Amino acid sequence: MTQPKPRLTTSAMIASIASEGQRTQAAPFGKALVAYAADHPEIVGLTADLAKYTDLHLFAQAYPNRFYQMGIAEQVLMASAGGMAKVGLTPFATTYAVFGTRRAYDFVHQVIAEEHLNVKICCALPGLTTGYGPSHQATDDLAMMRAIPGMTIVDPCDALEISQAVPQIAAHNGPVYMRLLRGNVPLLLDEYDYQFELGKAKLLCDGNEVLVISSGLMTMRALEVAQKLRSDRISVAVLHVPTLKPLDEAAILREAGKGGRLVVVSENHSVIGGLGEAVASLLLQQGVVPTRFKLLALPDAFLDAGALPTLHDRYGISTEKFAQSVKLWLKQ
Amino acid sequence: MSTLNQLRASAYRIRRHAVRMGAVQGQGYIGQALGYADVLAVAYCHALNLRPSDPEWDGRDRFLLSHGHYAIAFYAALIEAGFIDEEELFTYGGDDSRLPMSGMATYTPGMEISGGSLGLGLPIAIGIALGLRHQHNPAIVYNSMSDGELNEGSTWEAAMIASHYQLSNLICLVDINNMQADGPSSKVMAFEPLADKWAAFGWHVQRVDGNDLAAVLNAFDTARQLLDPKPRVILFDTLMGKGVPFLEARDKNHFIRVEPQEWAQAISALDQAKPEGA
Ligand SMILES: Cc1ncc(C[n+]2csc(CCOP(=O)(O)OP(=O)(O)O)c2C)c(N)n1
Ligand SMILES: [Mg+2]
Numbered sequence: 001m002t003q004p005k006p007r008l009t010t011s012a013m014i015a016s017i018a019s020e021g022q023r024t025q026a027a028p029f030g031k032a033l034v035a036y037a038a039d040h041p042e043i044v045g046l047t048a049d050l051a052k053y054t055d056l057h058l059f060a061q062a063y064p065n066r067f068y069q070m071g072i073a074e075q076v077l078m079a080s081a082g083g084m085a086k087v088g089l090t091p092f093a094t095t096y097a098v099f100g101t102r103r104a105y106d107f108v109h110q111v112i113a114e115e116h117l118n119v120k121i122c123c124a125l126p127g128l129t130t131g132y133g134p135s136h137q138a139t140d141d142l143a144m145m146r147a148i149p150g151m152t153i154v155d156p157c158d159a160l161e162i163s164q165a166v167p168q169i170a171a172h173n174g175p176v177y178m179r180l181l182r183g184n185v186p187l188l189l190d191e192y193d194y195q196f197e198l199g200k201a202k203l204l205c206d207g208n209e210v211l212v213i214s215s216g217l218m219t220m221r222a223l224e225v226a227q228k229l230r231s232d233r234i235s236v237a238v239l240h241v242p243t244l245k246p247l248d249e250a251a252i253l254r255e256a257g258k259g260g261r262l263v264v265v266s267e268n269h270s271v272i273g274g275l276g277e278a279v280a281s282l283l284l285q286q287g288v289v290p291t292r293f294k295l296l297a298l299p300d301a302f303l304d305a306g307a308l309p310t311l312h313d314r315y316g317i318s319t320e321k322f323a324q325s326v327k328l329w330l331k332q
Numbered sequence: 333m334s335t336l337n338q339l340r341a342s343a344y345r346i347r348r349h350a351v352r353m354g355a356v357q358g359q360g361y362i363g364q365a366l367g368y369a370d371v372l373a374v375a376y377c378h379a380l381n382l383r384p385s386d387p388e389w390d391g392r393d394r395f396l397l398s399h400g401h402y403a404i405a406f407y408a409a410l411i412e413a414g415f416i417d418e419e420e421l422f423t424y425g426g427d428d429s430r431l432p433m434s435g436m437a438t439y440t441p442g443m444e445i446s447g448g449s450l451g452l453g454l455p456i457a458i459g460i461a462l463g464l465r466h467q468h469n470p471a472i473v474y475n476s477m478s479d480g481e482l483n484e485g486s487t488w489e490a491a492m493i494a495s496h497y498q499l500s501n502l503i504c505l506v507d508i509n510n511m512q513a514d515g516p517s518s519k520v521m522a523f524e525p526l527a528d529k530w531a532a533f534g535w536h537v538q539r540v541d542g543n544d545l546a547a548v549l550n551a552f553d554t555a556r557q558l559l560d561p562k563p564r565v566i567l568f569d570t571l572m573g574k575g576v577p578f579l580e581a582r583d584k585n586h587f588i589r590v591e592p593q594e595w596a597q598a599i600s601a602l603d604q605a606k607p608e609g610a
Contacts, residue, residue, distance in 0.1 A: 053513060057514075072481065072513075073485060073521075133446075134446070306427040
């Protein structure tokens with residue numbers, strides 16, 4: 001009988017995207033929501049059988065009377081959150097990104113967005129952050145949410161940013177879709193003296209050969225790439241765009257307009273309908289056309305199942321592959 | 333050997349295959365697999381009309397794994413039924429394996445649908461049952477689902493349609509293990525009286541102990557042989573971890589905790605209770 005070869009295991013839903021040895025913070029979303037809700041009685045929490053897997057269980061433990069378990073019924077989750085908003089509450093509704101968008105789309109679109117209701121949709125497993133295959137890989141969530149008028153969209157990079165974003169999206173008047181990282185979430189932006197501001201892009205590091213425009217997980221990767229390429233004497237600027245809608249057009253035009261740099265838009269999302277297309281459309285319409293412009297994003301395909309590091313390599317969003325692509329593009 | 337004894341041996345081997353796959357990844361929905369093994373044994377080794385060498389044979393009964401996370405249990409049944417070589421279980425959940433952790437039709441011979449996004453199975457089963465009837469194909473459609481999927485509206489929309497169309501070629505199997513992601517199903521979303529609910533939707537209902545092989549066998553046979561022009565549902569009450577005493581006793585959870593050294597212990601627990609002739 002053949003012996004099993006040692007192999008990378010498929011990343012479970014509960015796995016963290018933190019790489020080994022990386023600094024992390026546990027459950028930043030749950031903790032920030034508990035803290036904010038202490039003196040905001042209008043905040044309520046709802047989930048579709050995923051409190052434990054979205055860190056909302058912390059809120060449920062702290063405020064059992066303000067927590068509503070809706071069962072695995074994402075459509076009702078969204079519509080009932082809308083109903084609660086109509087009577088003056090501010091619901092935070094959590095599930096996985098695939099189910100909050102694909103399964104519940106009409107309920108988000110017609111109930112929540114059309115009346116511009118104050119519902120905060122916070123969804124775990126964004127983009128390619130599980131190896132479970134297309135049923136759990138939300139590679140199209142940003143495209144779907146961007147297409148909804150009046151939806152504010154946030155794709156945070158790390159634990160610090162999530163903690164800072166929670167009070168701001170709660171205070172914002174109107175529907176919000178936020179991508180959630182849960183469990184042990186990487187912590188890195190504290191080293192960049194970072195402060196999240198809803199609607200604002202931030203230049204995290206400057207460089208004169210490459211400009212990376214990115215959000216979420218890919219900002220973490222972009223910062224790693226910038227560091228890695230420093231040893232090759234390639235200098236990389238990183239413009240972090242955590243709010244995809246409304247887009248910080250001024251910051252993007254300012255940085256992309258500097259000229260002479262390879263511009264790369266990098267996102268943990270399909271090439272269809274995400275940050276890349278948003279930036280491309282903005283630049284073209286404003287007549288700011290970089291000489292070299294590339295998208296580093298997931299392909300327009302149903303992605304494979306397997307171990308997450310394998311898949312990040314396969315689809316080019318690992319730090320290693322990202323750096324290789326940048327070097328290749330610089331030579332072209 | 334009697335049918336029942338043969339099925340007992342099959343259920344034992346299904347449990348064993350599932351535990352070996354769990355050991356490969358060091359994780360997996362093993363509590364569910366052990367609990368549901370008896371139902372799968374009767375389905376794959378008695379009830380379903382299949383040709384393992386020709387998984388896409390037109391006349392086959394269809395078995396839809398709506399709860400895609402039960403794939404580990406399902407692959408074990410496919411091995412027992414001869415669709416997949418036992419050796420292949422070493423690839424479970426690995427890169428480029430035909431046995432991904434969540435069941436997908438495009439990966440595995442004998443896997444009819446890509447489930448995993450819960451609540452899809454019964455709606456698909458409606459279409460297959462209507463389609464087969466339309467084509468005068470006598471095959472039976474089995475939709476296998478979990479109690480968590482009772483929460484989804486799509487399940488009840490489909491339940492209403494199935495009786496509207498008198499889909500007597502449809503048998504729905506529900507694993508009532510009283511567990512879902514945030515805790516016991518009855519606490520997450522109260523579902524009783526469940527038999528009454530299905531009956532009110534126009535279904536022929538049976539509720540049995542899903543770990544009593546004789547009862548499971550009888551329920552399948554009743555559902556298959558019934559002349560009533562109604563869709564049929566069998567509600568199986570099961571025990572997570574069944575067959576491995578230390579897992580049966582463990583605090584129940586959607587993910588049952590299994591320490592690295594316990595996989596081998598689980599195998600020996602199964603082997604100790606190995607049925608005669610297995
Ligand atoms: C539409 C949908 N919503 C949420 C999930 C996430 N999820 C995966 S398994 C699970 C629990 C499902 O209940 P059940 O199958 O009864 O759980 P088990 O018996 O395996 O513990 C949930 C909520 C999903 N897969 N699909
Ligand atoms: Mg269950």
